[in-house]
Ligand SMILES: O=P(O)(O)OC[C@H]1O[C@H](OP(=O)(O)OP(=O)(O)O)[C@H](O)[C@@H]1O
């Protein structure tokens with residue numbers, strides 16, 4: 151069995167291309183902040199508080215979003231919620247087709263994930279393949295009591311039976327469009343844009 155070369159200088163698909171000029175804004179900095187605040191409240195309500203919660207961001211932009219959610223929850227609850235990063239690279243189902251990706255180390259908070267309520271956090275939910283890979287990665291790390299999913303944007307077009315528990319914005323898209331999430335920690339600004347497809 152040949153192993154994919156993961157050492158090459160790799161960039162994620164959304165880093166490789168800049169946002170096309172025809173892209174239009176669909177969420178502003180304020181919209182993103184409000185959506186994250188609401189999701190934080192939803193997570194607490196669903197979990198009846200922050201007991202046993204662990205937030206895991208999916209690189210790249212899910213990680214800063216998870217940290218922001220954790221900070222928002224801490225503001226409400228008065229104590230910190232464990233937050234980490236879940237790298238899914240080696241669990242992707244397109245690894246053989248698209249092997250030029252850098253594998254990162256997952257960073258799991260000290261208490262681990264066993265018997266915890268893990269909230270996966272990502273920027274965009276599309277085919278669902280990233281989240282399938284995340285569930286696969288998670289199963290190697292422990293056995294959470296429950297796994298939930300929070301995404302900033304759900305753009306539809308699922309190819310797997312996966313749904314989000316907490317959604318910042320449901321964005322109807324055509325399959326020829328692309329959603330671009332940019333966050334200050336990675337990109338220097340907070341915005342969600344959409345490009346391609348028919349002008350709406
Ligand atoms: O539901 P899916 O079809 O899997 O698409 C959603 C994923 O696509 C993007 O990741 P990408 O692989 O572009 O890498 P990035 O997070 O580094 O931008 C996005 O960040 C989600 O993780």
Ligand SMILES: O=c1cc[nH]c(=O)[nH]1
Nearest residue numbers: 274276327328329330
């Ligand atoms: O439109 C899309 C689809 C997948 N991932 C993204 O970041 N945007």
